[in-house]
Amino acid sequence: MQQVYDLIIIGGGPGGIGAAVEAKVLGIESILMIEKGDNHSQTIRKFYKDNKRVDKDYKGVVIELVGSVDFSDGTKESTLNYFDSLLDNDEIDTAFNAEVESVIKDNNIFRIVTSNAGYTAKNVIVAIGTMGKPNKPSYKIPPSIKERVNFNLDKCIGGEKILLVGGGNSAAEYAIELSKTNIVTLNYRQTKFTRLNEVNEKTLLEYNGQEKLRLRLGTDILSLENENGLVKVEFNDGYYTIYERVVYAIGGTTPVDFLRKCGITFDDKLMPIFDENYESEQKGLYLAGDIAVKSGGSIAMALSHAHHIINHILKNK
Ligand SMILES: Cc1cc2nc3c(=O)[nH]c(=O)nc-3n(C[C@H](O)[C@H](O)[C@H](O)COP(=O)(O)OP(=O)(O)OC[C@H]3O[C@@H](n4cnc5c(N)ncnc54)[C@H](O)[C@@H]3O)c2cc1C
Known part of the structure; x- marks a missing residue:
């Protein structure tokens, strides 16, 4: 019999890590974080320049952080080190080099299909960010x-x-x-x-x-x-x-096709549909981080979504 996780998190960026840590600290038992890169936080690794200053209140948007993740101003390197220590200290189960291809709900259980494996879970958080698909200009690049x-x-x-x-x-x-x-x-x-x-x-x-x-x-x-x-x-x-x-450097795009394959629905402006708890129209399937904001996401915002979602999952247990 395949293990049914209480929670599977897709994407190992700030939203995914925040959710994994909150879930572990608040007592959700079996958690798996699936990340397509060979390590967590691919957006920070690939798009932040070395020694980049990292602002908690990015672009002046002040976020009051509550919960277990105590993120503060720093640099690219200190931020990655901090996330390393969270994943190590809380012994979060991770599957790296695993790109999720789809999520299918079947009798209240989600089946998560990656390029090389399949998993099952009672709840799923999708926190895949938007930088997997950086915006491109409309004219041709020869x-x-x-x-x-x-x-x-x-x-x-x-x-x-x-x-x-x-x-x-x-x-x-x-x-x-x-x-x-x-x-x-x-x-x-x-x-x-x-x-x-x-x-x-x-x-x-x-x-x-x-x-x-x-x-x-x-x-x-x-x-x-x-x-x-x-x-x-x-x-x-x-x-x-x-x-x-x-x-x-013109930002990223919501990966609409992928999210549709996860059962997420969209409004006519191609914004994913979710409620005040970041829960999509598929109950038990949540969105966190950059994919859950119209524009101007931040690390602190992703962490704050994660905290909110975990508390909602626990309330509905
Ligand atoms: C150049 C730059 C500078 C920035 N500077 C700051 C700053 O100073 N302060 C700040 O607060 N914010 C800053 N931001 C914004 C911040 O990086 C994002 O808001 C934040 O990373 C969003 O976190 P996330 O978890 O939603 O997504 P991401 O950080 O994008 O993480 C998503 C993760 O999901 C993985 N993934 C994607 N698709 C799949 C899949 N199908 N299967 C499995 N895994 C998948 C990706 O590899 C990635 O690791 C900056 C952004 C950029 C681009």
Whole structure:
């Protein structure tokens, strides 16, 4: 007979870890956290630059944390270390390198299908974030320059002339970091930044004034082309520039198809449907973290969802 877990959590980011820890501390007996990457917190590992400052009240949104996870301001590294220690201390059962493909409800039991195994559970929390599918521009990226067009900093090499695209804190932080070793332009289609925290905005303006980087605001990109193996970027102000690399930092997308395969329903704006307890229309199936907010999710918000959901599961036991 296959074990029926009390709770299976899909996704080992802040939402998933928060749920696993709360569940363990509050006495839910059998819990499994399934993560597709080879370690937890793939969004933090892949998209945060090294030594990135991590704000608890991200983008100025203050979250009062209640529960067992005592997350506070730090860096990428201190945040990952903290999550490591939570998973180790609470001895959370994990399945890494396991991508969930679907969740099927059958006689009040959920069957969770991964690429290489199957599990069953009484309750399921889906906390898969949105960065598995980073947003892409609407124009074509020619395959011949795909290697030079990226969505994080992994492939950037010191000395390259790089165009950063985006107007949020991620784009700003990438541009500030890269400007220490590269020739950087930050392109944002609006004429002003409206979503930056004070520090990032001040640094960007200062760096622009000191010509450590260039801000190209109020212009949009029309197309990318291959120019002798480099990226020719055509802007809508009539000019073009050749870059060695283009990095888009324009957020992520809700993985609608996957969530549908888990039995989650959507409204006409393609927002997943769930109630005040983050429970979907399939009773016992919850959404936490970035996939449960329209925009502007944060680590603290994901932890707070997790706390709320675990308390709701316990109340209904
Ligand atoms: C560049 C950048 C900087 C940021 N800076 C901050 C900051 O300073 N402070 C802050 O509070 N927030 C910050 N954020 C936002 C924060 O990272 C997110 O709000 C938070 O990570 C959301 O947590 P989550 O658990 O919902 O999803 P995620 O962190 O995205 O975790 C989802 C996990 O699910 C896994 N997964 C996905 N699909 C599957 C599947 N099918 N099967 C199994 N596993 C799956 C993924 O591999 C991943 O590990 C930043 C985001 C970015 C991109």
